[in-house]
Amino acid sequence: MSYTILTGDRATGLLHLGHYIGSLKLRVALQDDHQQSILIADLQGLTDNGHDPEKVSGNILNVMADYLAVGIDPAKTNICLQSGLPALSELTMYYANIVSISRLERNPTVKAEIANKSFGNSIPAGFFTYPISQAADITAFRADCVPVGDDQIPMIEQTNEIVRKINKIAGSDILVECEPLLSKVTRLPSVDGKAKMSKSLGNTITLSADEKEITAAVNKMYTDPNHLKVTDPGQIEGNVVFTYLDAFHPDEDLVQELKLHYIKGGLGDGKVKNILEECLQETLRPIREKRRKLINDKGMLLEILKHGTEKAVVETNKVLYDVKQAFGLNLFI
Amino acid sequence: MSYTILTGDRATGLLHLGHYIGSLKLRVALQDDHQQSILIADLQGLTDNGHDPEKVSGNILNVMADYLAVGIDPAKTNICLQSGLPALSELTMYYANIVSISRLERNPTVKAEIANKSFGNSIPAGFFTYPISQAADITAFRADCVPVGDDQIPMIEQTNEIVRKINKIAGSDILVECEPLLSKVTRLPSVDGKAKMSKSLGNTITLSADEKEITAAVNKMYTDPNHLKVTDPGQIEGNVVFTYLDAFHPDEDLVQELKLHYIKGGLGDGKVKNILEECLQETLRPIREKRRKLINDKGMLLEILKHGTEKAVVETNKVLYDVKQAFGLNLFI
Incomplete structure (x- = not known):
């Protein structure tokens, strides 16, 4: 239909x-x-x-x-x-x-x-x-x-x-x-885990964001505030990094694996963020490059x-x- | 200007x-x-x-x-x-x-x-x-x-x-x-002395009103409800007939004379209404006739x-x- x-x-x-x-x-x-x-x-x-x-x-x-x-x-x-x-x-x-x-x-x-x-x-x-x-x-x-x-x-x-x-x-x-x-x-969710994405709050990743902006955004992304040591068990709910991984990472099995590891303990935020960042860089690179040509015409x-x-x-x-x-x-x- | x-x-x-x-x-x-x-x-x-x-x-x-x-x-x-x-x-x-x-x-x-x-x-x-x-x-x-x-x-x-x-x-x-x-x-004011003219209340005189409608409207026009006998002194304020005379009659002196007579007593509503009716018929006749031709084209x-x-x-x-x-x-x- x-x-x-x-x-x-x-x-x-x-x-x-x-x-x-x-x-x-x-x-x-x-x-x-x-x-x-x-x-x-x-x-x-x-x-x-x-x-x-x-x-x-x-x-x-x-x-x-x-x-x-x-x-x-x-x-x-x-x-x-x-x-x-x-x-x-x-x-x-x-x-x-x-x-x-x-x-x-x-x-x-x-x-x-x-x-x-x-x-x-x-x-x-x-x-x-x-x-x-x-x-x-x-x-x-x-x-x-x-x-x-x-x-x-x-x-x-x-x-x-x-x-x-x-x-x-x-x-x-x-x-x-x-x-x-x-x-x-x-x-x-926004990068900082607040409900509302807002350009003025600087908590979004725009489609035209350059590599550095993406890196910075992922770095400051809200995770589990109680997950202090790598060995601590972590929480997935409300953890923006995992929400973005769910939304953007093509390998669902890998994301599932990461989640289990994080919950159990022994997986650091930095490592998860690196995986997310790589995925977002790959998603946005072609869009950004195409967009740059378009906005110039x-x-x-x-x-x-x-x-x-x-x-x-x-x-x-x-x-x-x-x-x-x-x-x-x-x-x- | x-x-x-x-x-x-x-x-x-x-x-x-x-x-x-x-x-x-x-x-x-x-x-x-x-x-x-x-x-x-x-x-x-x-x-x-x-x-x-x-x-x-x-x-x-x-x-x-x-x-x-x-x-x-x-x-x-x-x-x-x-x-x-x-x-x-x-x-x-x-x-x-x-x-x-x-x-x-x-x-x-x-x-x-x-x-x-x-x-x-x-x-x-x-x-x-x-x-x-x-x-x-x-x-x-x-x-x-x-x-x-x-x-x-x-x-x-x-x-x-x-x-x-x-x-x-x-x-x-x-x-x-x-x-x-x-x-x-x-x-x-409306014919019945109410504040609001309204077609549905039938208290207006339209520009296309025919002779009979004008006669009927003037006949039922609100005057002084306490002016029962011709010899009684009458009131001008709120008396719709006089308001219309003020608005439409070309002879201001005559209207002034009628007012004084009405206030003093000895002037019947019927007589005043006749004068108003004649004036409105004269005002509206050429408009109505012109309008009839127009609306047919x-x-x-x-x-x-x-x-x-x-x-x-x-x-x-x-x-x-x-x-x-x-x-x-x-x-x-």
Whole structure:
């Protein structure tokens, strides 16, 4: 079965190993058999960076380079820019009339995100209402499958609520319901073992990290704080080095062996870190080298993004037409 | 001094005498010396009619006919349709990132309107955030003057706040601050003396009302409930018949004389109502007749609206360009 898939990223920084293992690898795998679009969500990136727009505009081509470096193929996957698609903003306006403020307040994903951010008393309206805009994105591409983490399930539910309401107004199924494609990979922890990866905390390994940065990151990686002597028995749970080995090392048997040895005692952190570092260096070397060439040809990146956006303009305008038709507002066509 | 003026109406019903005296007459007067645009706000009309879109779509041409019937001249005033201007939705998305939820909650106009409506626990997101969308409208036309009632002053203040924030981000004055042009006319009461005119309450006189409807409306008009006998002294305050005479009768001296007589006693409601009815019949007859011809030529109304909207697309896209430039997002231009 072939799906119509929409994924995307807020263009607010360099993509890192968390993105790679959590979604980019899956996209590369999906692009052969499915109709996949990737939206660089610059407008959504602005919802909590309205006063720092450079953080968004300055990262669009970085994200493009990251995509192509990991193997996303623009001939198979359509990459497009959110701000270049007026239909998304227009659909947001229509959907906002059928979603209540109290429904938005109940959205657990937004609730959690607001709690995580330091908005204080000034949550931007665009941030608060972004589930509506996300529903516009998903429906505008007629996506029936959206790869997400389980924390994003409420967003899919809210989108499908909107789909059903619009279809009821239209009197026919003009919009498509979508289903979440849950990632099997657990969320990759940050280098320091804290829940949230953050560029400003310096606890990530970006796809463009050079050898020294990788070495430094692995060196400071959180392990078992009670594993003081090599001979001590160590703990695997919450041990970031082992979580990364699980995620990245190709030899599962070796990782299993290392784990048993570590638990029993007699395996030092340094040795495990060396194995992880070698594996990460090998994983990132080709990506970094490809990426370096790509980022040096910004004109080409821009051209690919422009071409993808133009294709998406046509596609999303068709959905906008259907929704405007439901509201009786295609007066001039 | 010549202003750039934006006004508009939600297309949710036939325009009535309240619109005529409160704003339409002023627009006719302003169109000779100022650059005036009128926005038929169908999207804003949907913010509290999302589940009844026919109420909006079905009234767009009615409102067009009302405009032309009262003397708004499309050669002088550019009439355009909100849903036909994608830049307005796009600007709303950008502005939403720099306006906080708590700022919207403090907007007294929206507060009062929400209290007036029976949303219960489900205030539509689009309604709650419409001050942002209104700021998009005003700034997209580079309006420096917006005719409003004094209850709308907070909307102008909120717009100017957005203007200053965007200009700060842009580093130059790309958007224009606007000032309110306060209507000198007090708000026309409904026929039954209740604060709110409402088509469903049947307490308005529309511009398309026929002779019988006008007669019936004047007959049931609220006067002084204690003025039982003709010889009784009567009260002018709150007496809708006199308020309408003040607003519509061309002979101010006669109205003054009638007031004094009524206060003293000896002037019956019937007689005063006859004078008002005659005056309203004379006011509305030419409007109604002109309107009847106009509404029978829907193709022509549509053509005027389409032409005006096309002009406004060019104009509003320029402002969108400037705002996107401020956010660094004109990638493909």
